[in-house]
Amino acid sequence: MARIDGMRNRAMNPGSCHPESPSWVRELHSSSHLSLDSFLSFLQSEISNLKFEISQAVASAFAFALSKRMLFAAFAIVYALTPPAFAQQSTRATEIGKRVNCMCAGCGDSAALCNHPGASFSGPCDVAKNELKQISERVARGDSDDLIIQSFIQEYGTEVVIVPEAKGFNRWVWLMPIVFVIVGFFIVRAVLQSWRRRAAVAHPAGVSADLLARARHEMGPDE
Amino acid sequence: MDIFGSFSLLLALIAAVYAIVAGIIAIRTRNPLLTKSARHAGIAVCLLVTLAVACVEFLFFTNNFSMAYVAEHSNRDLPAFYKFAALWAGQEGSLLFWSWLLSIYAFFALFLNRHKHPELMPYVGVVLACIQLFFLTLNNFVANPFQVLGHAGAGGALTVVAQADGHGLTPLLQYSEMVIHPPMLYLGYTGFSVPFAFAMAALLGRYPGEKWIHITRRWTMVAWGFQTIGVLLGAHWAYAVLGWGGYWAWDPVENASLLPWITATAFLHSVMMQEKRGMMKVWNVWLVFTTFMLCILGTLLTRSGVVSSIHAFAQSSIGTWFTTFLAIVFVACLLAFWKNRDYLRSDNQLDSLVSRESSFLFNNLILLAACFAVLWGTLFPVFSEWVQGTKISVGPPFFNKVNVPIALFLLFLTGVGPLLAWRKTSLDGLKRNFAWPLAGGILAGVIAVIFGMRQIYPLICLILSVFVVLTIAAEFWRGARVISARSSINVLAAMGQLTMRNTRRYGGYVVHFGMVLIFIGIAGSAFKQDVQQDMPPGAHMKLGPYDIVSQNFDQVQTPNYQSERATLEVFRNGKSQMILYPERRFFLASQITQTLVGIQSTPLRDIYLVYDGRNPETNRPEVHAYLNPLVKCIWFGGLVVVLGTILALIPSRQPVLVISQATERAVASAGPLPQPVGVVHGQD
Numbered sequence: 001m002a003r004i005d006g007m008r009n010r011a012m013n014p015g016s017c018h019p020e021s022p023s024w025v026r027e028l029h030s031s032s033h034l035s036l037d038s039f040l041s042f043l044q045s046e047i048s049n050l051k052f053e054i055s056q057a058v059a060s061a062f063a064f065a066l067s068k069r070m071l072f073a074a075f076a077i078v079y080a081l082t083p084p085a086f087a088q089q090s091t092r093a094t095e096i097g098k099r100v101n102c103m104c105a106g107c108g109d110s111a112a113l114c115n116h117p118g119a120s121f122s123g124p125c126d127v128a129k130n131e132l133k134q135i136s137e138r139v140a141r142g143d144s145d146d147l148i149i150q151s152f153i154q155e156y157g158t159e160v161v162i163v164p165e166a167k168g169f170n171r172w173v174w175l176m177p178i179v180f181v182i183v184g185f186f187i188v189r190a191v192l193q194s195w196r197r198r199a200a201v202a203h204p205a206g207v208s209a210d211l212l213a214r215a216r217h218e219m220g221p222d223e
Numbered sequence: 224m225d226i227f228g229s230f231s232l233l234l235a236l237i238a239a240v241y242a243i244v245a246g247i248i249a250i251r252t253r254n255p256l257l258t259k260s261a262r263h264a265g266i267a268v269c270l271l272v273t274l275a276v277a278c279v280e281f282l283f284f285t286n287n288f289s290m291a292y293v294a295e296h297s298n299r300d301l302p303a304f305y306k307f308a309a310l311w312a313g314q315e316g317s318l319l320f321w322s323w324l325l326s327i328y329a330f331f332a333l334f335l336n337r338h339k340h341p342e343l344m345p346y347v348g349v350v351l352a353c354i355q356l357f358f359l360t361l362n363n364f365v366a367n368p369f370q371v372l373g374h375a376g377a378g379g380a381l382t383v384v385a386q387a388d389g390h391g392l393t394p395l396l397q398y399s400e401m402v403i404h405p406p407m408l409y410l411g412y413t414g415f416s417v418p419f420a421f422a423m424a425a426l427l428g429r430y431p432g433e434k435w436i437h438i439t440r441r442w443t444m445v446a447w448g449f450q451t452i453g454v455l456l457g458a459h460w461a462y463a464v465l466g467w468g469g470y471w472a473w474d475p476v477e478n479a480s481l482l483p484w485i486t487a488t489a490f491l492h493s494v495m496m497q498e499k500r501g502m503m504k505v506w507n508v509w510l511v512f513t514t515f516m517l518c519i520l521g522t523l524l525t526r527s528g529v530v531s532s533i534h535a536f537a538q539s540s541i542g543t544w545f546t547t548f549l550a551i552v553f554v555a556c557l558l559a560f561w562k563n564r565d566y567l568r569s570d571n572q573l574d575s576l577v578s579r580e581s582s583f584l585f586n587n588l589i590l591l592a593a594c595f596a597v598l599w600g601t602l603f604p605v606f607s608e609w610v611q612g613t614k615i616s617v618g619p620p621f622f623n624k625v626n627v628p629i630a631l632f633l634l635f636l637t638g639v640g641p642l643l644a645w646r647k648t649s650l651d652g653l654k655r656n657f658a659w660p661l662a663g664g665i666l667a668g669v670i671a672v673i674f675g676m677r678q679i680y681p682l683i684c685l686i687l688s689v690f691v692v693l694t695i696a697a698e699f700w701r702g703a704r705v706i707s708a709r710s711s712i713n714v715l716a717a718m719g720q721l722t723m724r725n726t727r728r729y730g731g732y733v734v735h736f737g738m739v740l741i742f743i744g745i746a747g748s749a750f751k752q753d754v755q756q757d758m759p760p761g762a763h764m765k766l767g768p769y770d771i772v773s774q775n776f777d778q779v780q781t782p783n784y785q786s787e788r789a790t791l792e793v794f795r796n797g798k799s800q801m802i803l804y805p806e807r808r809f810f811l812a813s814q815i816t817q818t819l820v821g822i823q824s825t826p827l828r829d830i831y832l833v834y835d836g837r838n839p840e841t842n843r844p845e846v847h848a849y850l851n852p853l854v855k856c857i858w859f860g861g862l863v864v865v866l867g868t869i870l871a872l873i874p875s876r877q878p879v880l881v882i883s884q885a886t887e888r889a890v891a892s893a894g895p896l897p898q899p900v901g902v903v904h905g906q907d
Contacts, residue, residue: 069568101616109472110618159604162618169611173603177596177625184588195502 086130093136096145098154100135100160110162111135228278228371232319235271235326236359238264242352250345258345262333264305265348268355272323279316279368283309285695289385291370292316298391298812300782305307305392308402311409312392314526314541315368315743320360321522324406324413329355332442343435357548362886365544391812395785400460408453408480412518414446415483419515422508426559429566430682432500435755438495439511439583441872447487448868454480455861462854463820469748470857479521480602484595486514496583504567505560506587512556517598519549524601524890586657589633596625619826631683634742636866637735638691641698660697664690684746688739695732723876730871737867740860747853758789758846767850770794774802774842784808784817789834789844791821805834805846826859828852 097112114128131152138148152160164170242264251259280294283306288294296312297305303514311320329351336344362368365807373383418439425435457480458470471477490510527542560567600617605617642656668686676682699718707717721731754766758773765771786808793800803821810817821832831849837844 005634033254098620158615159614159616162616163621164607164615164617169607170615173617173621174625175599176599177592179590180595180599181592181629188581188584188588191584195580 092145093132093139096135096139096148097128097132099145099149099162100131101158101162102131103160224278224281224285224287225369225371228275228282229367231271231274231278232359232362232367232369235268235275235322236344236356236363238267238271238378239352239356239359242268243349243356243442246345246349246352250349254636258341261345261348261352262337264353264562265333266330266671268352268359269326270404272319272326272359274585275368276310276319276361277318278309279310280565283307286389288389289371289373289383291372292368294372294386294389296389296392298389300812301389301392301863302783304402305397308396308405309392311398311405312401315362315370317405317409317526318358318361318366319368319408320405320415321360322355324409325351325355325416326360328413328417332420336438340430340434340438342428343421343424343430346428347420350420350423350427351416354420361541361544365541388812391670391810394808394813394815394817395464396808397783397810397817398460398464401454404453404460407449407456410454411450411480412483412521413513414442414449415487415514417442418446418511422511423556423559426508426563426566427747429563433501434499436494436507437825440491440498443487443490443494443511443514444868445870446871447484448489450480450484450864451861451864451868455858459858465823470854473619474599475523476521476780478597478622479517479524482594482598483517483522485597486510486517488884489590490514490593491663492586492590493583498579499898500580502580503583505564508560509556509568511588512552516549516552516556517594519545519552522548529856534711537578540592542849556635582636586636586640589636593626593633596629597622600625608876612643627680628740630689634684634691634739637738638687638694641732641735642694656694656697660690660693663693664688664831673795678749681746684742688743688746691739691793692736695736698732723873724868726873726875728871728872730873732866733867734864735861735867736861737865740856740863742860744853744858744860749858750852752850753848755835755845755847757841757843758791759843764846764848766826766830766848768795769800769850770797770850771832771846773844773846783812784810786819787834787836787845789821789832791832791846793830801830803830803832805832807836824855827853830856 093114093212098110100111102109102111102114111128111131134152135148138151143151149161158164164173166174242261245257245261245264248254249261282290282293283297284301284303286293286297292313292315293309296309296316300773301309310316328689329348333344333348336347369381370384421435421439421442424430454477455626457477461472462470487510490507493503493507493510497507523542523545526685527545600621603617604615607613638660639657642653664686667689668682671682671685676685699721701712702721703714703717706712706721710717710720712720752767754764756762756764758764758771760773760775762773763770764773770793772792772794774792776789777785779786779788785804788804788806790802790804792802805821806819806821808817809815816836818833818835821834823830829849829851831851833847833849835845836846837843
């Protein structure tokens, strides 16, 4: 459980996509890029509904699968548990090394994970090794994580950071997938509702299911 | 030979133009002779491109180093099968290969349907010829593989200069999967052209009924199957040869191959809605369009160097061509759709079975969300450079963070969807179907926690995987039990019969099962361990339960490369398990070093040893050892997916009615009959 708590703490970092993060919401409000107040209020109301809905889910585990709202809630919960699912235990320097790119322009991996078969030696290539050495030195000097990252940005440019921080325009890299899912969800719901409405109107005049099945059958098998 | 090849490419271009013009006139005038002529032109394109490909291969095998492409990608000592595969090692050859596979698909699409769908096929021919026209234009004028090396002599005459030997094939490509992975991926990419052509044709020709969607579904499944194989082979290649320790790095080119696969998956699901209910027609047409456009985008990303990538195949002006083509395709899709949108009106006979529809809608939503997230992350650096002028990277952590929850949700729907889909959803029925699988999943989760599994995502993945597998098993079991009770055969045989009666449904389940295996394999990567240390002969290394002892290092010399090889013995509990030989090869022609990994693969874990060469600081050989759990599940899962796809492609046998069964029995008692082929297949 302690580890899960650790994950939650990580999730509170400004760089994450945790929808409950207050700093995240505040940033959203203050942002000049966004005029998504309606979206935000929706988000907040959905989150406040969350607790209630979780208790409901426990009560009726099977209805869970049916309720579209719960599907969304489940999704939000899963989404909120920010990963390091594919991370492994290692020292602080390696952790920082995972946050910067190997700048050899060949491997597209982080400095810590680079395994590029270099000219004479594989494993971390010379560029990555150099980066890791820099990090270790700075860690030994007692620099903070952010300071180390900043020094890398100064030296190599912004592309050295493996995933951009959610600030300014770069925020959109994290936001858009969430927006996509939420908007998609509403479209799906709208479509379902319109079908249900139309079904209620169209059914009396419609062809019976049996007749349709027979017609399809007489059309013959595939191709 | 190069001139011969050049001419056949040019003739292919002309034939494609003729196929378009004649096809359009034939559609207007309904002239059957002209229709036939256009079709033959389409078939001729295939023949001509095949000739051109044969020419390139001939030039490779005759070591004709006056040809730029051959000199660039081959050398005298290159083994024969790499010479064969060098066709797709570079830009010009790859594009020719694209054209060739497309023309083969076009050939089959036109030839197999030559007596069918007379209203539809002329349109299909024209659309396919248009795509071919684009690629043949590239082959002829932009990236011609038949360029010779030479310089302009006096009076502008070209003097051909042949090199003594070629530069050789890049060592990264010298691996057996080079011969099979690119063709598979290309078969996937090009294959999606055929569904696109049929969708476009049905729309333009306002082809009545849902017939086209039946045809399209099959072609999509073929292309999807190839794409699956291609993507997984690529992953295996990265894993086994590159020594990067992983199989998926969210590289732009990898992502590009995944995108059309995802939308095609969405289409293969939503197509059922149109077939069964005549709904989501607009959606389906756009899914097919999007899949094709993503294929073109994938080729664009791979070929143009718009985004930086390990694959960095080429940095050339060809991107402009692809962008233009993509824009044209998009506008064409939009126009075709807008003009014929009334044709796509839903029939909309809806019962109250809301859950059936909604499960498909959610499946599509989630798949598209995954597709969008991958696309967005891949292209975001480009957007960022446009908008704020700064270069940024969007690396693997982004994709993992976003896609892992989406993938898990998808896994959940994989279990729920099929049961909701085919049952009249009453709460009782749901309980009956879900209770045991869900209990099984939770039980597995509890056991895993007891055994010390604490990471949340792998845990969720495990629970959902068990849940899905149990739902699938229950489906087979229920169906088989009914059949075995009715026709008194054993349950296993009944399962075979059940599958063959509805290959689509049960093939689909098999594919789902394969996907679950892949998910389990991926979740296993959370428990990866690795050690890196100097390993002079006699040194020990501890890796999980294993003890690795360095035996010795030797050198091997071949005409193509010289290599240094480590001999490492792996012990467990003091007993010798195996000897592995990770290797470093220095390729003479290209002067590049390449690692070959030593892998011992067991169902539960892979021991994965990389020989890093000599540590520059200590001058002692260094070894990087990984313990990768469950990787084999991924490859095995891929195999299951492919088998499931093949199963779903086999036409279903008509359900055996009681009367015909009686006749069968009467015949059977009269004398032994050979088993129908289908049944044998079903029991595999």
